Amino acid sequence: MATLAQPAEHAATDHADTSTGLPNAKLAIWLFLASDCLLFGALISTYVLYRNASAVGPFPSDVFDIPYTSVSSFVLLASSLTMVLALAALQRGDVARSRVWLLATAMLGMTFVGGQVYEFTVFVEEGLSLSTNMFGTSFYVLTGFHGAHVTVGVIMLLTLVALSFGGRITPERSETVELVGLYWHFVDIVWIAIFTIVYLIPTNPPAAGA
Amino acid sequence: MADTRIEEQEAAGHPARPHGGRHPSPKEYIRIAVILAAITAAEVVVYYVEGVQEFLVPILFLFSALKFALVVLWFMHLKFDSKTYARFFVLGLAGALTLYLVVLLTFRVWS
Numbered sequence: 001m002a003t004l005a006q007p008a009e010h011a012a013t014d015h016a017d018t019s020t021g022l023p024n025a026k027l028a029i030w031l032f033l034a035s036d037c038l039l040f041g042a043l044i045s046t047y048v049l050y051r052n053a054s055a056v057g058p059f060p061s062d063v064f065d066i067p068y069t070s071v072s073s074f075v076l077l078a079s080s081l082t083m084v085l086a087l088a089a090l091q092r093g094d095v096a097r098s099r100v101w102l103l104a105t106a107m108l109g110m111t112f113v114g115g116q117v118y119e120f121t122v123f124v125e126e127g128l129s130l131s132t133n134m135f136g137t138s139f140y141v142l143t144g145f146h147g148a149h150v151t152v153g154v155i156m157l158l159t160l161v162a163l164s165f166g167g168r169i170t171p172e173r174s175e176t177v178e179l180v181g182l183y184w185h186f187v188d189i190v191w192i193a194i195f196t197i198v199y200l201i202p203t204n205p206p207a208a209g210a
Numbered sequence: 211m212a213d214t215r216i217e218e219q220e221a222a223g224h225p226a227r228p229h230g231g232r233h234p235s236p237k238e239y240i241r242i243a244v245i246l247a248a249i250t251a252a253e254v255v256v257y258y259v260e261g262v263q264e265f266l267v268p269i270l271f272l273f274s275a276l277k278f279a280l281v282v283l284w285f286m287h288l289k290f291d292s293k294t295y296a297r298f299f300v301l302g303l304a305g306a307l308t309l310y311l312v313v314l315l316t317f318r319v320w321s
Contacts, residue, residue, distance in 0.1 A: 022292055030295045034302025052242025055226040070254045074247060081243035084285050088236050178287075187284045189278050194249075196274040200257050201267055 027178045033186045036149075040190050043145055047138040050201055056131035060203045063123050072115045073195050076150075079108035080188045083181045090174045098177070099164045105184065106157040109150055116147045139198065146194060149187045155160055156180045232290055242284045249273050 018024050051060060086101030096103055120140070128136045163169050169176060234242075252272045256262055262269060283289040288296045 020294070022294055026295065027298070030298040034298050034305070037299075037306040038309060042310045042313075045310045048310075049261055049317050050315060066254065066257060071252065073250055077246050078298065079251060080246075080285050081239060081283060083274045084239045085287065086236075088239065118243065184284055185281055188285075189281050192274055192281070196253070196270050200270050207220060209306035 016122065023175060025099070025175065025179055026182075029182050031184050033182065036190075040142075040193070041144040043138075044193060045140045047174045047198060050134035050138040051198075054135045056133050057076075058126055058128045058132070058136075060135060060139075061128050062196075063128055064199055065119075065122075066199060068115075069199050071197065072112055072119075073191065074188065075112050075115070076188050076191050079112070080185050082108060082200055083184045087174065087177050087181050090169070091178075093171045095164065095170065098169070099161055101120055102157055102161050102164065102177070106154050106161065108183075109154040113147055115149050116143065125163075142198065143194065146190055147185070149151065149190070152173065153180070153184050153187055156183065218308070233287055234284055237286070242280055246277055249277050273291055 020027065048149060082101045082104040088100045089095075089101055090098035118144075122183075128139075130137055130140045159178065160169060160177060162177075253270060256266065256269055257272075282299070288299065
């Protein structure tokens with residue numbers, strides 16, 4: 001149904017079923033990711049605003065364990081690699097290998113979430129709860145929202161694996177895996193920002209007498 | 211034009227895709243992942259090096275932006291797919307950055 005003249009950049013991306021020449025589902029996921037940018041933009045802004053506004057500790061430098069969080073970052077980066085390898089395998093027609101990579105991505109995602117739960121547990125034991133101070137509130141809300149996104153991603157990945165075993169994920173339907181992959185990589189880039197802004201950039205020491 | 215591109219992709223060993231440009235090969239993906247891991251390691255090293263503390267924030271932002279770009283361009287295929295997807299995403303990203311700057315300027319975070 002190619003009724004409208006399309007820009008040259010769309011020439012290699014013709015999609016017979018839509019007026020834009022692009023798959024609607026893929027356009028929709030990019031729109032969703034754009035809106036999710038705003039959500040995390042708001043949460044990160046709030047964290048930066050309040051991380052130095054706590055009257056009582058613990059403060060960021062009291063609780064953060066950079067080597068531990070660095071390992072978590074490597075785990076999430078590795079999961080992005082396994083995700084693209086799953087898509088590449090499926091596009092080559094290697095469904096079995098694609099399934100293995102999808103499962104590996106889900107396992108890495110679960111490792112990340114497990115690490116985050118452990119980190120939260122340690123922080124709570126050190127006296128930092130959601131209501132302890134402004135740092136605690138903004139930190140848990142930001143990283144908790146990110147963790148929730150990773151958890152949703154893991155559920156989608158495990159669903160893909162189940163569908164694959166049922167023969168419903170085929171090379172012809174690789175777009176489904178690509179869409180979940182886009183979501184997964186988005187979760188990864190949000191963590192790239194969180195790791196730098198929340199963990200690595202030093203905070204100002206609390207004001208005297210605070 | 212589309213046919214020519216698809217032929218070029220197949221000649222280069224990349225499978226033609228029904229509605230998208232060439233995607234990188236697994237080797238390219240692994241190369242990008244190694245670069246991402248190296249940048250992350252550099253971030254952590256820089257965090258502990260005493261001599262660069264004065265420039266720590268700009269260095270960390272640079273590393274972070276590099277990693278962000280690599281994932282978006284290669285793993286999310288924005289370098290290879292239709293520019294329309296990129297426009298949507300850049301719009302959201304610009305909105306997020308504007309929101310971030312407006313909030314921080316309003317509350318005078320840097321003063």
